[in-house]
Amino acid sequence: MGTMKALVYHGPVDIRLETRPIPSPAEGEVLIKVKGVSICGSDLGAYRLHEVSDRWQPPIVLGHEFSGEITGLGEGVQNFSIGEPVTANPILYCGNCYYCKHGQINLCPNRYSVGTSIGGIRHDGAMQEYMTVRSSAVIPLLDGVSFKQGALMEPLAVSFCAASMGDKGESERVAIIGAGPIGLMILKFLKASGNRQVFVSDVLPGRLNFAKSIGADEVIDGHEDVVSRVAALTEGVGADRIVIAAGVPGVLEQSLQMVRNGGNIVLVALMHQKVHLDLIPIVARQISLLGSYMFTDEIKKVMALVAKKQVLVDDLITSEHPLSEGVEVFKDLVKPDCKDIKVLLTND
Ligand SMILES: [Zn+2]
Ligand SMILES: [Zn+2]
Numbered sequence: 001m002g003t004m005k006a007l008v009y010h011g012p013v014d015i016r017l018e019t020r021p022i023p024s025p026a027e028g029e030v031l032i033k034v035k036g037v038s039i040c041g042s043d044l045g046a047y048r049l050h051e052v053s054d055r056w057q058p059p060i061v062l063g064h065e066f067s068g069e070i071t072g073l074g075e076g077v078q079n080f081s082i083g084e085p086v087t088a089n090p091i092l093y094c095g096n097c098y099y100c101k102h103g104q105i106n107l108c109p110n111r112y113s114v115g116t117s118i119g120g121i122r123h124d125g126a127m128q129e130y131m132t133v134r135s136s137a138v139i140p141l142l143d144g145v146s147f148k149q150g151a152l153m154e155p156l157a158v159s160f161c162a163a164s165m166g167d168k169g170e171s172e173r174v175a176i177i178g179a180g181p182i183g184l185m186i187l188k189f190l191k192a193s194g195n196r197q198v199f200v201s202d203v204l205p206g207r208l209n210f211a212k213s214i215g216a217d218e219v220i221d222g223h224e225d226v227v228s229r230v231a232a233l234t235e236g237v238g239a240d241r242i243v244i245a246a247g248v249p250g251v252l253e254q255s256l257q258m259v260r261n262g263g264n265i266v267l268v269a270l271m272h273q274k275v276h277l278d279l280i281p282i283v284a285r286q287i288s289l290l291g292s293y294m295f296t297d298e299i300k301k302v303m304a305l306v307a308k309k310q311v312l313v314d315d316l317i318t319s320e321h322p323l324s325e326g327v328e329v330f331k332d333l334v335k336p337d338c339k340d341i342k343v344l345l346t347n348d
Contacts, residue, residue, distance in 0.1 A: 006128035007326040007345075010058045012049040013046030015330050022130045027130045028259055031072030032079055032088075035147035037063040037126040038317065039333065039343045040155065040178060042270075043115070047330050057117035063113040063345075064090035067141060067150025070166065077135045078331045085141040087150045087194070088133050089299055090114035092123065106294040119246050128346055139299055142307040148320075149306050155297040156302040159185030165194070165292040166264030168240040175199045175239040176232050177222075178246025179207035181316060181342050182268060184214065187223060192217040192311045199233060203245070206339050214315070220294055230258045238263060247271040261285040268292045319341060320344045 006020045021336070025031040042199050043063065046056040055064065067087045070080050080086070089162055093100050094110035105111070112118050114133060115125020124131060141150045163186045177184045179202035200211040203222035214221050220229045230239055238260030244251050247269035255265045256277070265287060281287060305311045318340045321329050326345055331337060 005324060006127035006325060007060050007063075008059050008191060009046060009056060009062050013047060013054050014058075015047065015062075015303055015327055015328055016288070017324060018194065020128070021260050023124075023132045025077075025132045027075040028077060028134055028136070029074040029170055030070050030077055030086075030135050030138055030168055031074075031125075032066075032086065032131050032133065032138075033071045034063075034066055034126045034323075034347050035085075036066040036068075036151040036320075036344050036346050037066040038151045039063075039321075039329070039345065040065055040154070041182070043127075044330070044333055045122050048334055054120075054196075055118055056121055060115070060117060060122050061124035061126075061128050061131070062115045063125035063127035064113065065151050065154040066131075067147045068126070068131075068347075070138075070335055074132075074135070080135060080138060080140075085140060085145075085147065085150065086138050087153045087299065087303075088114065088137040088139060089297075090125075090154060091136070091294060092134065092137060103296060105296050127323065127345060128301050129323065139175045140301070142303050145303055146325060148317060148344060149313055150303075152316065152342065153299045153303055153306075155181055155342075156306070156311075156313065157298040158182060158230035158292075159336045160189050160269035160293040160302050161295045162186050162243060162245070163189035163269075165266045166241055166288060168264065171195050171197075171239045173197045173199070173234055174243060175201065176242045176243045176245055177201050177226075177251050177253075178244065178248075179211045179219075180245060181202070182342065183243070183245035184211060184316060185313075186245060187201070187211060187216055187270075188214060188311050194341070197233075197291075199230060199239070201229075207341075209340065227254060227257045234260070241266065241300065243268065246316055249275070252277060254286065255279055259287055262286045262287070264290055266290045266292055278305040281338060316342045320346050323347045 093105035167187035
């Protein structure tokens with residue numbers, strides 16, 4: 001059926017542009033011509049690792065934030081047609097377990113996922129010209145949603161859920177730690193949904209300027225005393241909610257000092273190092289520590305918001321490169337002076 005280019009992960013700091021046969025869709029699958037795939041912090045995490053992780057067993061094609069056009073239908077696929085613009089939910093859940101039956105597909109213990117080897121199943125992702133995925137995961141793009149926006153639906157859904165988790169209601173004061181793509185998307189959702197004051201901290205000035213430009217009420221340089229700044233901004237009470245969108249050591253401790261009594265701390269960043277924490281304040285100040293992992297069916301919700309322009313997302317993609325330049329793009333993205341927010345690999 002011809003060949004295509006694929007960006008293949010062979011292990012940390014080893015991504016290669018290779019030629020592969022175009023896959024053909026198995027029964028129940030569709031073939032998608034990828035139009036855009038955005039690079040996730042987790043893709044960069046795989047690239048930056050010091051040793052191979054079970055999560056990304058090489059050789060594997062990364063990429064789970066994508067959009068494209070259906071170019072092939074496997075046997076039995078009826079709900080889609082050739083040429084249809086789509087994205088997909090990368091969480092490939094089992095559908096039969098306790099969690100799947102209770103609408104918590106993100107917690108399915110049997111799940112695997114696009115662009116990872118989670119669950120011991122290596123599923124090639126979207127950093128290739130064509131990919132196959134089961135049709136039940138595919139979600140059509142709504143009218144007015146571009147391929148570029150379509151590629152952002154997955155991180156937007158992650159951020160939407162984190163922004164809703166532990167919501168303390170109107171006139172809430174929220175501090176977001178970390179102004180990477182997820183932190184900035186959370187900011188957008190919080191500002192789009194009512195009368196909230198949102199403070200954002202990060203160590204990169206460029207990120208803080210961006211946060212300010214999209215509506216952050218206050219931005220705080222992470223090198224400063226963030227705890228005192230938040231205290232000053234809240235008459236010494238503390239924020240109602242802290243959202244941790246940066247997996248750096250010390251932020252949990254800091255969050256406990258920044259949150260008000262009875263407040264919520266939402267953890268969306270994956271923290272790879274162990275944390276020693278005094279748990280007395282969790283009880284004595286009645287603080288809730290909430291994890292937010294992925295999403296269930298929120299891609300449809302966020303796509304409707306984007307289609308109605310209730311949340312604007314185009315500005316998050318700060319550069320676009322053809323897939324064929326992917327190797328160089330990864331190299332550049334891990335440099336400390338990288339100024340990009342979201343980078344899109346494209347495919348015409
Ligand atoms: Zn992602
Ligand atoms: Zn399941």
